[in-house]
Amino acid sequence: MDCTCKNEIYPFSRIKNSDTMVVYDAFYFLRGDKYRKNLEALKAELFTQGIQLDRIQQSVLWRHVGRKECDVRKHAHMLLEEMKPVKYILFAGAEVTQVFFNKKVSDLYGLKVESDIIGKDKLVVVAPSITTINSAPIGEFRDAIRFFANERRNHDAR
Numbered sequence: 001m002d003c004t005c006k007n008e009i010y011p012f013s014r015i016k017n018s019d020t021m022v023v024y025d026a027f028y029f030l031r032g033d034k035y036r037k038n039l040e041a042l043k044a045e046l047f048t049q050g051i052q053l054d055r056i057q058q059s060v061l062w063r064h065v066g067r068k069e070c071d072v073r074k075h076a077h078m079l080l081e082e083m084k085p086v087k088y089i090l091f092a093g094a095e096v097t098q099v100f101f102n103k104k105v106s107d108l109y110g111l112k113v114e115s116d117i118i119g120k121d122k123l124v125v126v127a128p129s130i131t132t133i134n135s136a137p138i139g140e141f142r143d144a145i146r147f148f149a150n151e152r153r154n155h156d157a158r
């Protein structure tokens with residue numbers, strides 16, 4: 001389903017045949033250096049756990065910058081379509097977590113969560129929002145990513 005909002009929708013790179021995805025709230029990298037540092041920190045944490053960010057899917061709830069007039073459900077629907085082919089999903093955004101699980105990210109991070117909408121056959125883990133990675137204690141992020149990677153390995157071994 002296309003978003004019928006009038007905002008320009010940015011495409012994002014899809015990595016074919018990747019079974020793993022990280023979802024963010026928005027394309028923060030359009031906002032410059034501060035976000036790029038967050039992304040580098042995330043990349044390093046994932047790499048420590050054997051996951052290469054460049055080789056997995058990344059997607060966002062909001063696929064454009066301006067968004068006040070948007071219907072979030074349409075964007076959530078677009079994201080759901082993106083999530084269909086993958087098995088392992090790391091939520092790293094506060095808003096996307098709120099939209100899909102109706103809870104604050106701080107109540108869920110480091111936990112495996114289930115969603116009827118996303119599909120219970122998928123492994124879904126919530127991490128703190130990537131916007132906080134360089135301000136929150138890194139341990140919170142590290143623990144969530146380690147948990148995700150471990151669960152993913154166990155899931156694979158089944």
Ligand SMILES: [Zn+2]
Pocket residue numbers: 003005006007064067070071075
């Ligand atoms: Zn929109």
